[in-house]
Amino acid sequence: MIKHFITLEWKQFLRASYFQKGIVVKIFLILGALYFGGIALFLGVGLFFIAKKALPETDPVVTINNFIIYWFLFEILLRYFMQQLPVMNVKPLMVIPVKRDAVIHYLLGKTMLSFFNFLALFLFLPFSIVLLVNGYPVVNVVFWFLAVLFITWSINFLNFLVNKSNIGFYITAVLLLSLIGLEYYGIYAASEPIGFAFNTLYNNPYLAGVPALLLVFLYTLNFNFIKKGFYLDGVISRKIETVRTTDLSWFNRFGSVAPFIKNDIKLIWRNARPKQVLKMSVLFLFYGLVFFPQDTYKDTPAILAFASIFVTGGFLLTFGQLVPSWDSEYYKMMMSQNISYRKYLESKWYLMIFAVAISFILSTPYIYFGWEIYALIAAGASFNIGLNSFITLFGGALNRMPVELNAKAKAFSNTNGFNPTQLLIALPKMVLPMLLFYVPYKLVNYQTGILVLGLSGILGLILRNFFLRKIEIIYQKGKYKTIAAFAEKN
Known part of the structure; x- marks a missing residue:
């Protein structure tokens, strides 16, 4: 079924009036992804040494764990502004014997192909490799890296929900600015308790199961949210509203x-x-x-x-x-x-x-x-x-x-x-x-x-x-x- 969905979307792309323009656009997007992906790779390689130089008395892993929350909050805002959620024309599929679950799983699966999901991979995979080269415990590093990926993918599905409302954006923006402000002026070091949690996760690899469970929870939440409105009546119904008239005679x-x-x-x-x-x-x-x-x-x-x-x-x-x-x-x-x-x-x-x-x-x-x-x-x-x-x-x-x-x-x-x-x-x-x-x-x-x-x-x-x-x-x-x-x- 997934193969059929991919075939249908490919045919829609080829037959669209914007086909030639779409090819050019995708080339630019690929070049942009390669450019920013390359920057992330270089930054990931140097992250260990940057942290060591900035705070020489602190283990680089501890330094990164202390401030990684800012990366995740920044990623939420970045996705909110930049990530284009995948869409699919589902009306024709609603009147033929195609399982709704398959369509929804395919739609959610498309979100995993977003460049933003690979950005954390480009950044933290080189950092993890540098840790292994420097003799850090293999199990701790691998499970810490997997936990970071689970959180990144969880943010992906969180963005799917937040994107439906402005409230989530305002909460995240206020939280990020507040934490940065409190840290900068020395009022409250939010990095300490959050850093403690991530350091605990690093020292106890089995805790990587927590972000894995969060990922499953958010995926299920998105699945149920989409399935709840996945009915033909809900798609074609129109909301009737009262329209107020306004005197615009001045523009005559x-x-x-x-x-x-x-x-x-x-x-x-x-x-x-x-x-x-x-x-x-x-x-x-x-x-x-x-x-x-x-x-x-x-x-x-x-x-x-x-x-x-x-x-x-x-x-x-x-x-x-x-x-x-x-x-x-x-x-x-x-x-x-x-x-x-x-x-x-x-x-x-x-x-x-x-x-x-x-x-x-x-x-x-x-x-x-x-x-x-x-x-x-x-x-x-x-x-x-x-x-x-x-x-x-x-x-x-x-x-x-x-x-x-x-x-x-x-x-x-x-x-x-x-x-x-x-x-x-x-x-x-x-x-x-x-x-x-x-x-x-x-x-x-x-x-x-x-x-x-x-x-x-x-x-x-x-x-x-x-x-x-x-x-x-x-x-x-x-x-x-x-x-x-x-x-x-x-």
């Missing part, structure tokens, strides 16, 4: 694009996924606090230019990158109407520049760090409006992954609608403003860099009609491919 002043703008505002207001993205975009306003107060970055102002793009471009970068995927659920209907593609794109553009303008107003407190910083933010806002908005719309023409508007997962980790092609489109969004600022800054001075960055946005506004016309042509050419891709069930 935008003329023929007003209906599209009002439709997008209602979409954001009434649906879970875009509402989450809107909330997340607000966090970008605080991005400058990471860079602007630090004296380190004053010697590398190109990084400050990079930060200024994020301060005012939160909504543009998060909501804008999923145009037209936001409309995927009714895109076919829209395209069958007498609707101007130009007006459709203009409405998205107006919405993004409106959000940039609001973000710029809200960024006014950054004047505290000096007028030069605030001028840099203003130049970044100009770039976002005049150039970044068009780059984002262009990237949307290459994005044919549908979005589930009421997906319950978080905006941070919800990869529904995510296309790795967006990562390639993100490069000019990030690198171009840094170059526009850095080159004149290096050749002339800081003020000239700000001026060039700001004028680039004004130039983009002057060429607005030209950019929109070219982007419209690209959307028109890919119209039917986009409709077909949105109709696919991924």
